[in-house]
Amino acid sequence: MPVRVKLDLAPLLKLRQQPQRVLSKLEKACYATVRHALDLSQFDVPRADRDIEYDEHGNEKPSERPLAETGYLDGPEYHMDRRLSVTWVAGYAHHAAGAIHEGVHWDRDIVNPEPHFLRKAFRRSRSVGRKSVKAAIEQALKELFPPK
Numbered sequence: 001m002p003v004r005v006k007l008d009l010a011p012l013l014k015l016r017q018q019p020q021r022v023l024s025k026l027e028k029a030c031y032a033t034v035r036h037a038l039d040l041s042q043f044d045v046p047r048a049d050r051d052i053e054y055d056e057h058g059n060e061k062p063s064e065r066p067l068a069e070t071g072y073l074d075g076p077e078y079h080m081d082r083r084l085s086v087t088w089v090a091g092y093a094h095h096a097a098g099a100i101h102e103g104v105h106w107d108r109d110i111v112n113p114e115p116h117f118l119r120k121a122f123r124r125s126r127s128v129g130r131k132s133v134k135a136a137i138e139q140a141l142k143e144l145f146p147p148k
Contacts, residue, residue, distance in 0.1 A: 004130065011141050011145060012137075014144070014145060015137070015140060015141070015144070016084060018144060019080060019084045020078075020080070021140070021144065022137075022140050022144075023076075023078055023084065023085075023086045025136045025137075025139065025140045026086050026133060026136050026137070026140075027075075027076040027078075027086045027088075028136065029129070029132035029133045029135070029136040030075070030076065030086060030087070030088045030129070030133070031073075031075065031076070031088055032128070032129075032132055033088075033125050033128055033129035033132060033133075034073060034075070034088040034089075034090040034125075035073065035090075036125045036128055037090060037121045037122045037124070037125035038071055038073060038090045038121070039121075040120075040121035040124050040125060041071070041120070041121035041122075042068065042071065044120055044121060045067055045068045045071075045092070046067065046068075047066065047067075047068050048066070064094075065094070067092055067094045067097060070092045070093040070094040070097075071090075071091070071092050072090070072091060072092070072093055073088065073089070073090050074088070074089040074090075075087060075088035075089055076088055077089070
């Protein structure tokens with residue numbers, strides 16, 4: 001999910017000179033957004049009754065875990081090259097669902113199509129993400145470049 005934040009570009013260029021400190025602050029905001037979206041998506045995940053199958057000896061056969069139980073978070077992934085970004089990934093490790101990339105990318109937007117129940121959750125979390133990223137950048141500006 002690309003995040004748009006309205007800021008003056010001059011301080012943003014100064015922030016690019018200290019990417020590790022800035023990205024560590026943005027990483028917390030991205031994690032909170034992804035966690036919130038994954039939690040919301042749990043309400044929209046299709047659920048079905050689990051049928052337990054038994055073998056000829058009466059033992060339960062191993063079966064695939066239900067979609068709702070396969071949610072995961074992965075990250076942060078830092079890109080310290082020209083594009084400077086931090087990415088968190090949330091999704092479901094199931095053949096019926098894919099991952100969504102949630103992060104802050106200063107040069108390039110990454111958009112991957114995702115299943116509908118994850119799209120709804122990320123749409124609901126977008127404003128939370130924008131506000132937290134904006135607050136993280138403003139806080140980094142105050143700490144790194146205090147007013148004179």
